Amino acid sequence: xxxxxxxxxxxxxxxxxxxxxxxxxxxxxxxxxxxxxxxxxxxxxxxxxxxxxxxxxxxxxxxxxxxxxxxxxxxxxxxxxxxxxxxxxxxxxxxxxxxxxxxxxxxxxxxxxxxxxxxxxxxxxxxxxxxxxxxxxxxxxxxxxxxxxxxxxxxxxxxxxxxxxxxxxxxxxxxxxxxxxxxxxxxxxxxxxxxxxxxxxxxxxxxxxxxxxxxxxxxxxxxxxxxxxxxxxxxxxxxxxxxxxxxxxxxxxxxxxxxxxxxxxxxxxxxxxxxxxxxxxxx
Amino acid sequence: xxxxxxxxxxxxxxxxxxxxxxxxxxxxxxxxxxxxxxxxxxxxxxxxxxxxxxxxxxxxxxxxxxxxxxxxxxxxxxxxxxxxxxxxxxxxxxxxxxxxxxxxxxxxxxxxxxxxxxxxxxxxxxxxxxxxxxxxxxxxxxxxxxxxxxxxxxxxxxxxxxxxxxxxxxxxxxxxxxxxxxxxxxxxxxxxxxxxxxxxxxxxxxxxxxxxxxxxxxxxxxxxxxxxxxxxxxxxxxxxxxxxxxxxxxxxxxxxxxxxxxxxxxxxxxxxxxxxxxxxxxxxxxxxxxxxxxxxxxxxxxxxxxxxxxxxxxxxxxxxxxxxxxxxxxxxxxxxxxxxxxxxxxxxxxxxxxxxx
Amino acid sequence: xxxxxxxxxxxxxxxxxxxxxxxxxxxxxxxxxxxxxxxxxxxxxxxxxxxxxxxxxxxxxxxxxxxxxxxxxxxxxxxxxxxxxxxxxxxxxxxxxxxxxxxxxxxxxxxxxxxxxxxxxxxxxxxxxxxxxxxxxxxxxxxxxxxxxxxxxxxxxxxxxxxxxxxxxxxxxxxxxxxxxxxxxxxxxxxxxxxxxxxxxxxxxxxxxxxxxxxxxxxxxxxxxxxxxxxxxxxxxxxxxxxxxxxxxxxxxxxxxxxxxxxxxxxxxxxxxxxxxxxxxxxxxxxxxxxxxx
Numbered sequence: 001x002x003x004x005x006x007x008x009x010x011x012x013x014x015x016x017x018x019x020x021x022x023x024x025x026x027x028x029x030x031x032x033x034x035x036x037x038x039x040x041x042x043x044x045x046x047x048x049x050x051x052x053x054x055x056x057x058x059x060x061x062x063x064x065x066x067x068x069x070x071x072x073x074x075x076x077x078x079x080x081x082x083x084x085x086x087x088x089x090x091x092x093x094x095x096x097x098x099x100x101x102x103x104x105x106x107x108x109x110x111x112x113x114x115x116x117x118x119x120x121x122x123x124x125x126x127x128x129x130x131x132x133x134x135x136x137x138x139x140x141x142x143x144x145x146x147x148x149x150x151x152x153x154x155x156x157x158x159x160x161x162x163x164x165x166x167x168x169x170x171x172x173x174x175x176x177x178x179x180x181x182x183x184x185x186x187x188x189x190x191x192x193x194x195x196x197x198x199x200x201x202x203x204x205x206x207x208x209x210x211x212x213x214x215x216x217x218x219x220x221x222x223x224x225x226x227x228x229x230x231x232x233x234x235x236x237x238x239x240x241x242x243x244x245x246x247x248x249x250x251x252x253x254x255x256x257x258x259x260x261x262x263x264x265x266x267x268x269x270x271x272x273x274x275x276x277x278x279x280x281x282x283x
Numbered sequence: 284x285x286x287x288x289x290x291x292x293x294x295x296x297x298x299x300x301x302x303x304x305x306x307x308x309x310x311x312x313x314x315x316x317x318x319x320x321x322x323x324x325x326x327x328x329x330x331x332x333x334x335x336x337x338x339x340x341x342x343x344x345x346x347x348x349x350x351x352x353x354x355x356x357x358x359x360x361x362x363x364x365x366x367x368x369x370x371x372x373x374x375x376x377x378x379x380x381x382x383x384x385x386x387x388x389x390x391x392x393x394x395x396x397x398x399x400x401x402x403x404x405x406x407x408x409x410x411x412x413x414x415x416x417x418x419x420x421x422x423x424x425x426x427x428x429x430x431x432x433x434x435x436x437x438x439x440x441x442x443x444x445x446x447x448x449x450x451x452x453x454x455x456x457x458x459x460x461x462x463x464x465x466x467x468x469x470x471x472x473x474x475x476x477x478x479x480x481x482x483x484x485x486x487x488x489x490x491x492x493x494x495x496x497x498x499x500x501x502x503x504x505x506x507x508x509x510x511x512x513x514x515x516x517x518x519x520x521x522x523x524x525x526x527x528x529x530x531x532x533x534x535x536x537x538x539x540x541x542x543x544x545x546x547x548x549x550x551x552x553x554x555x556x557x558x559x560x561x562x563x564x565x566x567x568x569x570x571x572x573x574x575x576x577x578x579x580x581x582x583x584x585x586x587x588x589x590x591x592x593x594x595x596x597x598x599x600x601x602x603x604x605x606x607x608x609x610x611x612x613x614x615x616x617x618x619x620x621x622x623x624x625x626x627x628x629x630x631x632x633x634x635x636x637x638x639x640x
Numbered sequence: 641x642x643x644x645x646x647x648x649x650x651x652x653x654x655x656x657x658x659x660x661x662x663x664x665x666x667x668x669x670x671x672x673x674x675x676x677x678x679x680x681x682x683x684x685x686x687x688x689x690x691x692x693x694x695x696x697x698x699x700x701x702x703x704x705x706x707x708x709x710x711x712x713x714x715x716x717x718x719x720x721x722x723x724x725x726x727x728x729x730x731x732x733x734x735x736x737x738x739x740x741x742x743x744x745x746x747x748x749x750x751x752x753x754x755x756x757x758x759x760x761x762x763x764x765x766x767x768x769x770x771x772x773x774x775x776x777x778x779x780x781x782x783x784x785x786x787x788x789x790x791x792x793x794x795x796x797x798x799x800x801x802x803x804x805x806x807x808x809x810x811x812x813x814x815x816x817x818x819x820x821x822x823x824x825x826x827x828x829x830x831x832x833x834x835x836x837x838x839x840x841x842x843x844x845x846x847x848x849x850x851x852x853x854x855x856x857x858x859x860x861x862x863x864x865x866x867x868x869x870x871x872x873x874x875x876x877x878x879x880x881x882x883x884x885x886x887x888x889x890x891x892x893x894x895x896x897x898x899x900x901x902x903x904x905x906x907x908x909x910x911x912x913x914x915x916x917x918x919x920x921x922x923x924x925x926x927x928x929x930x931x932x933x934x
Contacts, residue, residue, distance in 0.1 A: 003833050007835040008834070011746055014743030017740045025767075025770070053479060086667070101925065105918065107672075108856070108921045109675055114862075114893060160856075163852055167815070167819075180650075182656070184653075184656055184657040195818075209769070215866065264769065267769075269766045273762070329898065340877070348791070348873055350885070516900070610706075
């Protein structure tokens with residue numbers, strides 16, 4: 001066997017790990033979720049009940065699914081202009097200048113702040129601010145959580161995008177400039193098409209982060225087990241309810257929480273598939 | 284780069300030496316004791332346990348890690364046999380105890396109060412009776428200037444301010460104690476909401492943890508909620524005087540909580556002391572327990588490990604540890620309960636032989 | 641005959657160009673705003689608590705804090721048990737995740753388009769979205785319950801390693817994709833064996849991107865609380881035994897938050913974490929600047 005084949009098999013073997021881990025995870029989740037689905041059936045996914053009282057237990061996942069989707073989408077929308085601008089600033093306009101280095105380090109700092117600190121800052125600073133603006137009577141809600149999530153996912157969106165944009169071959173850009181293109185035109189006609197895959201990948205990564213964020217959201221969303229009626233209404237997310245109730249749950253409730261974890265897993269998979277589809281359509 | 288690695292190595296070595304000196308002269312003991320204990324559970328009793336365990340470490344060199352996972356996760360950990368014992372604010376019912384792989388015993392360690400805290404500008408103290416309490420938390424009384432409130436607080440000037448109820452969003456022993464009391468004093472509450480570590484709240488907003496509720500009450504004018512007494516004390520939040528079963532208005536002091544614990548105590552210590560009939564008892568008081576297996580020789584546990592566990596728990600009942608509880612604003616156990624607890628500990632066996640004499 | 645007027649639209653294009661630059665600068669500044677606000681708050685509230693004993697002493701208990709506050713002193717003790725615990729757990733997680741992450745990333749780069757590769761890529765993306773608490777629960781089942789029979793640093797590392805894996809895999813693959821194909825083709829044309837191509841050509845030229853992926857995943861896990869609570873429990877003393885409960889800085893932050901007397905310590909601990917991330921960041925920038933081929 002020549003060494004190239006050995007290397008190829010070695011790489012293949014290494015790649016199996018993530019499949020084994022994910023597979024094991026699904027297996028454990030499904031196993032834990034079965035009692036809930038057995039009791040409530042598919043209705044579990046659409047039901048908006050959440051009654052933990054003994055003897056009258058009835059659980060449904062819809063309020064949390066709605067809350068998760070709304071806050072994550074909101075977070076992504078808010079973060080995109082900032083993440084994209086920062087990427088361009090650092091990797092294109094002011095590349096290799098000290099300013100860019102400082103900005104880049106500052107943004108990476110955001111990733112190092114523990115999520116509980118985001119929650120606390122949101123609780124003690126952002127929430128009164130929102131109450132002050134009159135947007136919401138008690139400051140908790142989808143909007144507040146969306147803002148915090150957006151701030152939290154910016155470093156994921158920018159870091160990878162930065163690297164990708166920087167690696168667009170100079171020749172392509174120089175060719176465009178020599179034809180008289182403006183910076184803006186080079187960005188949207190050369191850099192973006194070339195780096196598109198990497199940029200979208202970084203946003204998908206960021207969105208995934210938003211879907212699963214727990215601590216910061218749970219402190220700001222109001223923990224109301226219902227579907228939010230408006231942008232400033234309170235609600236709850238899948239990750240938040242799991243974190244809140246997990247420590248004390250057992251039996252049917254624990255199974256329902258695990259079922260919600262499984263649903264989150266599935267939703268993330270669906271979102272990613274949709275993302276891939278969009279990327280393929282674009283290129 | 285190399286310089287940084289060397290610096291890191293130096294700091295680590297320095298830290299390891301410094302941590303050795305913190306053991307305050309128990310180095311010989313800790314060199315011999317390789318036993319360390321682990322436990323998980325109630326956050327309500329967390330501050331007391333952690334402080335007491337630290338003191339025990341200073342005295343004996345036996346280190347105990349206690350995780351603030353919540354009572355339910357603590358019980359789960361005990362069920363999975365990954366901890367030596369667990370802390371819980373609710374005792375196991377007979378059905379729950381039957382689900383454990385082996386019989387368990389409960390040891391009450393101290394009790395605490397659940398304060399009714401509120402935030403109304405200009406008002407430091409109010410009186411509440413059971414009917415009012417139920418009506419407020421069921422969402423039937425919605426404004427601070429309601430006539431019923433005025434009726435029992437004639438000297439208080441209530442503003443025209445909406446009442447915002449704050450409750451726990453996470454499952455909690457504090458909620459359990461609160462709802463147990465509410466179910467005893469209000470039939471409507473018992474039917475509609477019931478008892479539990481998490482509830483289907485008819486009204487109000489949820490905040491995470493005692494700090495979340497305390498923080499929300501502090502920052503939301505017109506709010507009212509329930510928090511553990513050690514928290515209310517440290518954060519200096521106004522609390523209400525509650526009318527107890529004997530008809531007296533009582534504040535959540537240590538003496539009042541201890542008075543609640545002076546009632547009947549069953550031999551297995553499993554009792555809720557809410558709505559006590561003692562004249563100076565605070566009505567929303569509750570014990571917190573340590574739960575462990577009756578037969579300690581499981582899963583390859585060594586005799587030494589079992590002995591260390593029992594010795595720690597036994598020490599928790601002694602005046603030194605109970606004194607710590609008192610300093611931290613928990614109520615120490617009445618002597619009667621200490622005797623019952625000690626008797627229970629002496630029934631815990633290793634391979635059939637009692638561990639403590 | 642149709643006459644097409646050629647207009648010089650360069651001024652419009654230039655205006656658009658300048659407006660866009662303005663927009664980019666505006667949003668970039670807007671991005672810094674929360675950083676400054678949060679970091680500022682951490683510094684203001686936390687710096688008072690940071691002194692040498694912060695790094696060398698273990699966490700205080702609530703009684704010590706209560707007494708100190710009553711006397712108007714700063715709370716004694718530090719977070720040494722958390723710092724050493726975090727170092728242990730993160731280092732172990734990195735050792736587990738980095739090799740597999742890079743190997744998988746290289747594999748994806750080498751065999752794109754196959755269904756198996758797409759499966760791996762999709763799995764990595766999905767794993768990204770799993771809430772850390774669910775990971776914690778699963779690792780509790782696998783490691784705490786069945787392997788170490790106790791809460792342990794090892795379990796904590798496994799849960800954190802699972803969180804790092806997708807980030808490293810994706811950033812490795814995307815970075816490798818941006819390397820000009822000519823580099824690899826030249827090496828192949830010279831008859832360089834495959835493993836040498838990976839080690840001597842691909843990885844060095846993508847070093848900067850790889851390091852970024854590794855760094856951002858380490859930053860991410862340094863602040864994680866939920867999975868550690870379910871897997872390592874915490875420890876009041878410094879512990880280096882990976883089969884025993886261990887502390888970590890985010891666990892200490894959680895403990896301080898839940899303690900009525902130690903809430904102020906949250907800020908200094910968070911400040912420490914932030915400072916650590918910043919330091920890692922600066923170090924990595926210097927390293928990749930040296931190795932960059934751009």
